[in-house]
Amino acid sequence: MNRYELLNPVYTKKVKKVIKENYRVKTIEIDHYIDALPGQFLMVWVPGVGERPMSIGNSAPLTISVANVGKVSSKICGLKEGDDISYRGPFGKPFLLPKTVRKVLCVGGGYGVVPMYFLAKTAKENRIEAYAVVGAKTAKDIIWEKQLFMVCKEVFVTTDDGSRGKKGTVMAEAEELIGKMDYVCCCGPEKMMEAVAKLCREKKVPCLVSIERYMKCGVGICGSCDINGKLCCLDGPVFSGEDALSLSEFGKCSRDATGRKTR
Amino acid sequence: MPETAFFGKRIKNPIILASGILGMTKAGLERTCENGCGAVTTKSLTPEPRKGHEGPNIVETESGILNAMGYPNPGIDDGLKEFGGWKREEALIISIAGKDEKEFAGLAKKVDAEKNLGATAVEAVLSCPHTPGYGTMVGQGTPESVGRITAAIKENTKLPLIIKLSPSVPGEIKAAQAAEEGGADAINMGNSLGPGMRIDIHRKKPVLGFAMGGLSGPPIKPIAVRCVYDIYENVKIPIIGTGGINAGVDAIEMMMAGAQWVGVGTAVYYRGADVFGRIAREMEAWMELNGYSKLKEITGAAHE
Secondary structure, three states: OOOOOOOOOOEEEEEEEEEEOOOOEEEEEEOOOOOOOOOOEEEEEEOOOEEEEEEEEEEOOEEEEEEOOOHHHHHHHOOOOOOEEEEEEEEOEOOOOOOOOOEEEEEEEHHHHHHHHHHHHHHHHOOOEEEEEEEEOOHHHOOOHHHHHHHOOEEEEEEOOOOOOEEOOOHHHHHHHHOOOOEEEEEOOHHHHHHHHHHHHHHOOOEEEEOOOOOOOOOOOOOOOEEOOEEOOOOOEEEEHHHHHHOOOOOOOEEOOOOOEEO | OOOEEEOOEEEOOOEEEOOOOOOOOHHHHHHHHHOOOOEEEOOOEOOOOEOOOOOOOEEEOOOOEEEOOOOOEOHHHHHHHHHOOOOOOOEEEEEEOOOOHHHHHHHHHHHHHOOOOOOOEEEEEOOOOOOOOOHHHHOOOOHHHHHHHHHHHHOOOOOOEEEEEOOOOOOHHHHHHHHHHHOOOEEEEOOOEEEEEOEEOOOOEEOOOOOEEEEEOHHHHHHHHHHHHHHHHHOOOOEEEEOOOOOHHHHHHHHHHOOOEEEEOOHHHHHOOOHHHHHHHHHHHHHHHOOOOOHHHOOOHHHO
């Protein structure tokens, strides 16, 4: 008898390359190709420690970028070339652009830059001009800028303290650019995405945002990643700007592991 | 055609969202109602908030899925505020999970005292297979324990009480009888089975964060059906049949075994969030094809 095929197997593959992005972020290339799209995520498993959702930065080779901020991410950041890495996925709704789009603006704040690179790369492959705005706290927090230069027509940088690029939030650059685009995609802090979605509404430019919530199962069973009854793992993480703005919790509050509202 | 009654409330079908699935927020439950449920059950509420187990919380196997959530929930106080003010035509069931009869009594008291809650029933879970201090890990499913906990809850709430039992504990008939004698208004026969374990052979480690977890999905249906069949023969109170229901014919089978309502959970993984309405429509189509006009003709049909 044949073994049943699983809908969501756990993969274990080798780490191909580890790149140090800055003082706390590492990019990990995996010796695996999966049919992933920009905006989708993996559930990365560290045996005996835990599992976390991670945004996919590239599908060939499969790439993630990890900030060393907790017990699971610190283990992932400690991986070396040739080590095993385990994950399931890809999960979630991706950033999908209509065929008519010619110019897309990719706005990434902080680690939100990672899926924006994957999106810009995919856009370029489909002969869509990609422009990027990269926002970070300070110059040393900027990641994936060089990669973005390879696939974007232009890359604009903003920092909160003005140590690189324009001083201010991504809006310092995005404000002027949005009106010149056919489509805007955005991933980063929720307040930032809310501001971008509102400006896109005002300028009548369609937009997509990627919403993050505390996640447990990743496959639509447990309900932990709920935002106003929508699930970030299945209905999202990518939502249209209009859908996101219609969710009363968007940009306002989130839920912790217990389901209690925070912020 | 599949409409039925649930403790005095008319509901559109006998499909009940099982506790622990999707029910973290009121909005999530409302959406599940729109996806076709006749009744919905909240996440199990404990006296204090719980984060649940470290991930992975679920892992797929060749035969169903294993999960070990570990009762993540906002705690009874925040939970009742979250779910309260329920006004929909679908019934709301508040699920509670305590460590002993004292905790269960306290939880029931709080459910009872909550103003404008709008719940139709309270369900006490005595059957979680993978949370230390709760359920089958501390023997809550034995007839003595079931009797004690049922009586303690009944003293503290006027709401109809459902006792949720495990298909993994031997003596489920005696446990159901103990619940009935203790004053329970219904039995929910079904929870995930086990605990079981999946080991990743590449990493040489159990995949679940808690190492072991309950098995759910189509493979556990025969066991749930048999448990419901046996309990139906031995108690008079109505039964919710939960375990492995994935399609309309599964629900019919469970009802023929003796269930008045059916709990559905893991089917959302296999067939999507709108599976509840799909199962209800499949039941209706089957009934029409086979000349049944009421669910009453189906419940317990296998015993005639």
